[in-house]
Amino acid sequence: MIEFDEKERRMVLKLVYYGPALSGKTTNLLQLHDLLTRQGRGELMVLDTSGDRTIYFDLLPFFLTAPSGLKIKVKVYTVPGQVCHDATRKAVLQRADGVVFVADSNRAEAGSNVASFDNLERNLSLVGLDIDSIPLVIQFNKRDLPAAVPEEEIRTTWDPTGIPVVLASALNGHGVAETFALVAGLVYDRIDARFALAAKHGLTRERFVAKLTSLKEEP
Amino acid sequence: MSADTLHFVVGEEKKVRELLLDADVLPLLKGALAAGASCARVTGDDGEELWGACSPAGRGGLLRSLPLMLEGEPVAHLELFGAPEMRERLEPLASLLIVALDTVLRNSLKRVLTTEIHTSVVNSSHEELVAMNAELARSEARYRELAENLELRVKERTAELRRAQAHLLQQEKMAAVGQLAAGVAHEINNPLGFITSNLHTLQKYVARFCAMLQFYREHLELEQPRERLVTEAETKWRELKLPHVMADVGDLMAQSLAGAERVSRIVADLKGFSHVDESGESVVDLNQELERTLTLLSHQLAGRAEIVKELQPLPEVKCQGQLPGQIFLNLIQNALTHAGASPRITLSSCFDGERIRISIADNGPGIPAALRGQIFDPFFTTLPVGSGTGMGLAVVWEAVLKLQGTVAVADAPGGGADFIITIPAGRN
Numbered sequence: 001m002i003e004f005d006e007k008e009r010r011m012v013l014k015l016v017y018y019g020p021a022l023s024g025k026t027t028n029l030l031q032l033h034d035l036l037t038r039q040g041r042g043e044l045m046v047l048d049t050s051g052d053r054t055i056y057f058d059l060l061p062f063f064l065t066a067p068s069g070l071k072i073k074v075k076v077y078t079v080p081g082q083v084c085h086d087a088t089r090k091a092v093l094q095r096a097d098g099v100v101f102v103a104d105s106n107r108a109e110a111g112s113n114v115a116s117f118d119n120l121e122r123n124l125s126l127v128g129l130d131i132d133s134i135p136l137v138i139q140f141n142k143r144d145l146p147a148a149v150p151e152e153e154i155r156t157t158w159d160p161t162g163i164p165v166v167l168a169s170a171l172n173g174h175g176v177a178e179t180f181a182l183v184a185g186l187v188y189d190r191i192d193a194r195f196a197l198a199a200k201h202g203l204t205r206e207r208f209v210a211k212l213t214s215l216k217e218e219p
Numbered sequence: 220m221s222a223d224t225l226h227f228v229v230g231e232e233k234k235v236r237e238l239l240l241d242a243d244v245l246p247l248l249k250g251a252l253a254a255g256a257s258c259a260r261v262t263g264d265d266g267e268e269l270w271g272a273c274s275p276a277g278r279g280g281l282l283r284s285l286p287l288m289l290e291g292e293p294v295a296h297l298e299l300f301g302a303p304e305m306r307e308r309l310e311p312l313a314s315l316l317i318v319a320l321d322t323v324l325r326n327s328l329k330r331v332l333t334t335e336i337h338t339s340v341v342n343s344s345h346e347e348l349v350a351m352n353a354e355l356a357r358s359e360a361r362y363r364e365l366a367e368n369l370e371l372r373v374k375e376r377t378a379e380l381r382r383a384q385a386h387l388l389q390q391e392k393m394a395a396v397g398q399l400a401a402g403v404a405h406e407i408n409n410p411l412g413f414i415t416s417n418l419h420t421l422q423k424y425v426a427r428f429c430a431m432l433q434f435y436r437e438h439l440e441l442e443q444p445r446e447r448l449v450t451e452a453e454t455k456w457r458e459l460k461l462p463h464v465m466a467d468v469g470d471l472m473a474q475s476l477a478g479a480e481r482v483s484r485i486v487a488d489l490k491g492f493s494h495v496d497e498s499g500e501s502v503v504d505l506n507q508e509l510e511r512t513l514t515l516l517s518h519q520l521a522g523r524a525e526i527v528k529e530l531q532p533l534p535e536v537k538c539q540g541q542l543p544g545q546i547f548l549n550l551i552q553n554a555l556t557h558a559g560a561s562p563r564i565t566l567s568s569c570f571d572g573e574r575i576r577i578s579i580a581d582n583g584p585g586i587p588a589a590l591r592g593q594i595f596d597p598f599f600t601t602l603p604v605g606s607g608t609g610m611g612l613a614v615v616w617e618a619v620l621k622l623q624g625t626v627a628v629a630d631a632p633g634g635g636a637d638f639i640i641t642i643p644a645g646r647n
Contacts, residue, residue, distance in 0.1 A: 002228060002230040002231060002232070003231065003232055010232075012230065012231075012232055014229075014230050040291055041291050042288065042289075042290040042291030042292075043291075043325065045325070045328070045329055045332070047329060047332060047333050047336070057229075057336065059230075059332070061290035061291050061292075062291055063290065063291035063292040071292070073232070073290060073291075073292060075230045075290070077229070077230070087339070087340040087343045087344060088336060088339075088340055090343065091229050091336055091339040091340060091343070092229050092336075094228055094229060095228055095230070
């Protein structure tokens with residue numbers, strides 16, 4: 001959690017989209033931006049500085065107010081996937097409340113997935129977070145690729161870990177909102193346990209998730 | 220993170236006051252006044268005015284209030300005041316103003332976020348570099364310590380080596396003396412052998428003399444007729460082979476005395492060579508020392524080596540008495556070792572008024588130029604492992620140095636090695 005100010009009645013949460021380079025993290029955010037209603041959502045901010053060191057992340061902020069008046073801001077970040085930007089990844093991971101790991105379904109990228117996941121595990125522990133307890137969702141993106149690893153295989157690998165897996169095709173908008181809703185729910189559970197969002201602030205899980213993920217009305 | 224570096228948490232909330240500057244907002248608000256509004260202001264979410272521009276004529280009624288959003292959250296409001304008849308004109312202006320403010324706000328946030336992440340990354344890179352630098356400094360200290368110790372260890376080893384070398388030099392001197400002793404022992408044994416043999420013979424002769432004397436004493440008491448005594452005594456005389464004994468005994472005595480004299484001469488030479496009776500410095504004639512060395516080596520030289528002497532009178536030299544002997548002994552033995560089956564050793568000495576020059580040349584294979592720099596080094600030897608210690612010429616070098624002289628090697632005429640010793644003379 002980035003911030004919780006009882007006096008100001010204000011809570012700032014952080015969600016991070018992690019994963020190997022070119023697995024579709026930014027595409028996820030772009031799609032969320034396009035799919036979700038403008039109400040309570042900020043503009044997508046894409047930071048890219050080129051030069052000596054490319055330092056880069058995307059930010060999609062959300063804002064909602066609980067019935068109690070508690071203002072909740074949820075900031076959704078992506079991290080740069082390239083191996084060389086580890087310092088940026090660490091900085092972005094600090095105080096994260098939930099992580100979406102966007103894996104590449106392309107079989108040729110299996111090695112990059114593993115390396116990036118190891119990197120996530122190590123960086124989480126470096127910033128004082130525990131991969132076993134932090135809300136974590138794995139999204140296998142690019143399901144539309146012909147060379148995608150079969151779902152059966154993914155389930156066999158990941159189901160025993162208990163980490164929820166979502167199959168997605170971010171480019172086509174499939175599975176993007178589901179992934180976000182899933183991680184938002186898990187984050188709610190964790191925050192609710194500590195700050196009694198439902199009991200003290202009248203904010204139920206359904207309402208919290210719905211506020212964040214209400215889709216645009218079809219025109 | 221260290222305390223003296225800036226530290227940001229990515230995502231920390233920003234206040235609208237931190238993101239918007241007076242210079243960004245006030246010109247826009249003043250522009251609204253110029254366009255006909257009586258008052259334009261931005262208020263925070265608690266209603267407090269953050270920026271404002273009003274005409275002195277009074278602010279009039281609120282025409283339009285629009286929220287200013289930051290990351291989806293309404294953080295401030297733009298309020299436009301003016302005369303009611305201006306509403307139609309000012310409402311689109313308000314929309315325009317809010318778009319302008321939103322753009323400025325968003326760009327500013329983007330700049331701040333970029334700066335923050337950049338600073339974080341630079342800081343952590345800097346810390347990594349500082350840590351790496353500290354690690355390098357530690358490792359450098361380790362190597363410096365190692366290097367210092369190494370110097371100390373090299374010094375220790377060098378001292379150890381020097382002690383061992385001095386020890387070996389001493390051993391070599393003792394070995395040379397030992398070889399010499401073996402030769403000398405043979406020289407002494409030879410006369411001692413025939414002296415002993417002669418004494419054995421004399422012992423038998425004395426027994427016969429005693430027997431003869433006993434005969435006389437017994438027969439004189441019997442008071443026999445004289446003729447008879449003479450006859451019997453003559454018989455006994457011959458029986459004991461006394462005529463032969465009488466003739467031999469003189470030779471035996473003379474030989475034995477000569478042998479004993481030879482032994483005492485050898486002992487005197489040895490004493491002279493070793494200068495065992497002298498302490499400190501003494502005055503020596505180098506020719507005499509050379510002769511004495513040859514005498515002591517006579518057993519090794521006799522019948523085996525040809526010695527050619529070309530000695531000229533030399534001034535006396537004051538030095539530790541045993542040094543010349545060490546030099547000559549080692550050089551002559553060296554020549555005998557290397558000169559092959561029929562060695563010929565040429566000894567020559569001369570004096571040029573300042574320096575004594577002594578040359579010991581052999582007819583061996585000579586010393587290749589490439590080795591001449593090394594032959595005086597301790598442990599250097601051309602002999603098979605175990606045959607030579609490589610210390611003989613080192614002993615020579617050391618002894619010559621003590622005489623304040625020099626030793627060099629040259630080609631002897633007709634091949635072979637020529638060791639030339641030069642010693643300053645006239646030191647009194």
